[in-house]
Amino acid sequence: MGESIFDRSINRRNTLIKNRNILQTTYIPDQLPHREKEINNIVEIITPSLNKDKPSNILVIGKTGTGKTAVLNYIGKELLKADPEKKNCSFIYVNCEIVDNPYGILYNISNQIITDHNSKIPFTGWSLDRVYETILFYIDKENKVFIIVLDEIDRILQKNGDDIFYFLTTMNEILKESKISIIGVTNNTKFTELLTPRIKSRLGEEKVVFPPYNPEQLQDILRKRAEFAFEPGVLADDVIPYCAAISAQISGDARRALDFLKVSAEIAERNGDSIITEAHVNSARSKIELDAVVEVIKTLPAQSKIVLMSIIKNHESKSTVVITGDVYSVYKEICSALNCVVLKEKRVADLISELDMLGIVHARVKSFGRNGRTREIELNINKDIIDFVVKDELFEPLLKHKPIKQTTLSM
Ligand SMILES: Nc1ncnc2c1ncn2[C@@H]1O[C@H](COP(=O)(O)OP(=O)(O)O)[C@@H](O)[C@H]1O
Ligand SMILES: [Mg+2]
Structure with missing residues (x-):
C-alpha cells in the first residue's frame, strides 16, 4: 500500500485508547460498583416472576447519570441467565426517549413479544385499540410474566399524557394466563407529582431511588x-x-x-x-x-435568538451599560429586517428573563422608571459562542441589509 495523508493521523490516534467502545456512555459494563443496594432491591422485587408470580410495579427514580439504564440492562441479562429459555418470564426494554408516543411504545413492545413475522403489528396504520387487543392476545398466549421496562418514562407523559400507563397497568385485570409488571424509569425526581392519583398508586407500588x-x-x-x-x-x-x-x-x-x-x-x-x-x-x-x-x-426559538442577537448588537456598539429599552429598539429593527412578527416590549422582557434563567445573559434590575422596571443586561457567553449566534442562518438576511445594521450601530 502506498502512503496516504491519513497515515499520520491513524498512527497518532491509536496511541492512548486501547478500546474506544468502553468509553462510550452506551457501553454496559459487567460490573456496576456502588449500585449493589439498588440492584438487590430490584432483584428482590422481581424475583417472583421466575415462579410466574406477578411482581409489584416499580418506579426507578434518580438524576441523569446515576446508572439507572445500566442497572436495568444488567438485571435483564441476569434474569435471562436465570431463565434462559424464557419459560417463566420475559424482560422487555423500551427507551421512551426514542419512541415517545403510545402507538410507538406498544409497537415496540409487540415486536419483542410477537416472533412470527406474519403476525407482527404494522409500523403505523392500526387503531390503538386494535394494537392493544393484539398485544393482550399474544401476551396471554405465552402464559408467563412480562417485565416491561419503560426507560425515560417522563417523555411520554410530557407529550401524550398518562393513558398509556393506564392501559398497561390495567392489563392484568384482563389477562387470564399471563401477567405483566411495569418498571418505569425517570430522571425527573418530581415525576410522581406529575401523575394523576389513579396512575400514581398503580405505577409506584414500589419505589427505588438512585442517589448521585x-x-x-x-x-x-x-x-x-x-x-x-x-x-x-x-x-x-x-x-x-x-x-x-x-x-x-x-x-x-x-x-x-x-x-x-x-x-x-x-x-x-x-x-x-x-x-x-x-x-x-x-x-x-x-x-x-x-x-x-x-x-x-441551537434549540432556542427564533424570537429568543433575535432577542439574544439584539443584546449582542448592543454590546458591540456601546461601551456603556445595555438596558431593556436599548435591546427592544434593536430588536424591532432586526425583526423588520427579517420580516418577523414584532412582539410587545413586555414579551421581549420575558424572553430576556428566560435567557437569564438559561445562564446565557445576566439581567439585573436597575431602577423603576417611567416604563416600569429597567434592567441592565450583560452577556454571559464567550466570543466563540457569540460568533456561533451571529452566524445562525436565521440572521443571514442581516448581512445583506447594511442600512439597518448602520442605524442600529449609530443608536
Ligand atoms: N455503578 C456504575 N458502574 C459503572 N458504570 C456506571 C455506573 N453507573 C453508571 N455507569 C455508567 O455511566 C453512564 C451513565 O449511566 P446510565 O445508566 O446511562 O445513567 P442514567 O440512566 O441514570 O442516566 C453509562 O455509561 C454507565 O455505564
Ligand atoms: Mg438512562
Missing part, C-alpha cells in the same frame, strides 16, 4: 473503565480523581465523569501527547461546557 455518586464512587467507576479502555501508563495519577471531583461537584453524574475522561483522552491524542494530564481534563471541561451552551442556543 460521590467523588470516591465516581473514582471507582472511572478506574474500572480506564483499566480496560487505556493502554497501561497513559493516565497521569491525578486525572481520575480530578474528573471525579469536578463531576461530583456539578451533579454526581457518572456519564459526565466518563465524558470528561473520554474527551481528555481524545484531546491528548489529537495533540500527539503520550500522557493524559489534568491540563487535558481542563481543556475537555471547556469543550464540554461550550458544546452544552451551543446545544442550548
Whole structure:
C-alpha cells in the first residue's frame, strides 16, 4: 500500500485508547460498583416472576447519570441467565426517549413479544385499540410474566399524557394466563407529582431511588473503565480523581465523569501527547461546557435568538451599560429586517428573563422608571459562542441589509 495523508493521523490516534467502545456512555459494563443496594432491591422485587408470580410495579427514580439504564440492562441479562429459555418470564426494554408516543411504545413492545413475522403489528396504520387487543392476545398466549421496562418514562407523559400507563397497568385485570409488571424509569425526581392519583398508586407500588455518586464512587467507576479502555501508563495519577471531583461537584453524574475522561483522552491524542494530564481534563471541561451552551442556543426559538442577537448588537456598539429599552429598539429593527412578527416590549422582557434563567445573559434590575422596571443586561457567553449566534442562518438576511445594521450601530 502506498502512503496516504491519513497515515499520520491513524498512527497518532491509536496511541492512548486501547478500546474506544468502553468509553462510550452506551457501553454496559459487567460490573456496576456502588449500585449493589439498588440492584438487590430490584432483584428482590422481581424475583417472583421466575415462579410466574406477578411482581409489584416499580418506579426507578434518580438524576441523569446515576446508572439507572445500566442497572436495568444488567438485571435483564441476569434474569435471562436465570431463565434462559424464557419459560417463566420475559424482560422487555423500551427507551421512551426514542419512541415517545403510545402507538410507538406498544409497537415496540409487540415486536419483542410477537416472533412470527406474519403476525407482527404494522409500523403505523392500526387503531390503538386494535394494537392493544393484539398485544393482550399474544401476551396471554405465552402464559408467563412480562417485565416491561419503560426507560425515560417522563417523555411520554410530557407529550401524550398518562393513558398509556393506564392501559398497561390495567392489563392484568384482563389477562387470564399471563401477567405483566411495569418498571418505569425517570430522571425527573418530581415525576410522581406529575401523575394523576389513579396512575400514581398503580405505577409506584414500589419505589427505588438512585442517589448521585460521590467523588470516591465516581473514582471507582472511572478506574474500572480506564483499566480496560487505556493502554497501561497513559493516565497521569491525578486525572481520575480530578474528573471525579469536578463531576461530583456539578451533579454526581457518572456519564459526565466518563465524558470528561473520554474527551481528555481524545484531546491528548489529537495533540500527539503520550500522557493524559489534568491540563487535558481542563481543556475537555471547556469543550464540554461550550458544546452544552451551543446545544442550548441551537434549540432556542427564533424570537429568543433575535432577542439574544439584539443584546449582542448592543454590546458591540456601546461601551456603556445595555438596558431593556436599548435591546427592544434593536430588536424591532432586526425583526423588520427579517420580516418577523414584532412582539410587545413586555414579551421581549420575558424572553430576556428566560435567557437569564438559561445562564446565557445576566439581567439585573436597575431602577423603576417611567416604563416600569429597567434592567441592565450583560452577556454571559464567550466570543466563540457569540460568533456561533451571529452566524445562525436565521440572521443571514442581516448581512445583506447594511442600512439597518448602520442605524442600529449609530443608536
Ligand atoms: N455503578 C456504575 N458502574 C459503572 N458504570 C456506571 C455506573 N453507573 C453508571 N455507569 C455508567 O455511566 C453512564 C451513565 O449511566 P446510565 O445508566 O446511562 O445513567 P442514567 O440512566 O441514570 O442516566 C453509562 O455509561 C454507565 O455505564
Ligand atoms: Mg438512562
